[in-house]
């Protein structure tokens with residue numbers, strides 16, 4: 369069975385309310401629902417720990433991956449969750465899918481990550497889920513100019529359907545594909561600056577910045593949820609600092 373056929377399909381019918389930002393009790397639902405990834409509770413030393421029990425976290429933030437079809441949303445999520453790249457034939461996501469609970473290492477909170485269909489015909493389904501998203505990772509494909517040109521339309525849509533204070537980050541994915549690249553990193557940076565959103569390039573294939581994208585968003589969400597934060601947190605500054613300190617990861 370193909371990879372997306374195995375993981376995707378019927379989840380479009382699941383309720384948006386299942387994505388409650390509190391995330392309480394979602395472990396049980398995940399085990400019994402089709403289209404939802406099984407979680408094993410194993411703590412991996414080099415990757416985020418994944419749990420199917422609500423006991424493992426105090427707060428779960430809802431994060432959604434959005435962007436044109438084929439930009440690599442599913443692959444990014446799989447890379448983050450499993451540390452692997454899903455090579456092979458591309459099968460589009462149907463509706464909304466692939467809900468994953470991830471408890472981040474050394475954080476007392478979790479991300480509930482939702483993969484969405486990039487195809488236009490599923491837009492009305494995904495809109496229904498926007499409103500209780502705490503964060504959105506908006507992807508384009510550096511090898512596909514149209515996906516980059518469509519970012520403005522995505523931002524308009526996000527403005528219309530998402531919460532006003534949603535955490536947003538722009539990701540230029542497939543940064544590994546140097547020969548096919550048609551969107552320069554500088555163009556992504558310029559666009560992000562114009563719209564005031566944090567930005568970085570990623571690669572689901574090589575793993576470039578994938579964990580950083582999710583942990584940066586998690587940190588921002590955690591910071592915002594604190595009543596009296598002890599220090600200021602700037603998402604873009606954090607990302608730049610992390611990339612510098614690891615010597616990573618500009619393509």
Ligand SMILES: Nc1nc2c(ncn2[C@@H]2O[C@H](COP(=O)(O)OP(=O)(O)OP(=O)(O)O)[C@@H](O)[C@H]2O)c(=O)[nH]1
Pocket residue numbers: 435436437438439440441442443444454455456457458459460461462484485486487541542543544545570571572573574
């Ligand atoms: N070179 C390269 N290919 C990638 C990368 N990420 C995804 N791909 C390929 O791009 C294609 C689409 O990836 P998906 O993750 O299925 O795209 P999607 O955004 O989920 O697409 P929809 O489900 O239709 O919205 C697949 O053939 C992947 O193998 C990447 O970082 N680098």
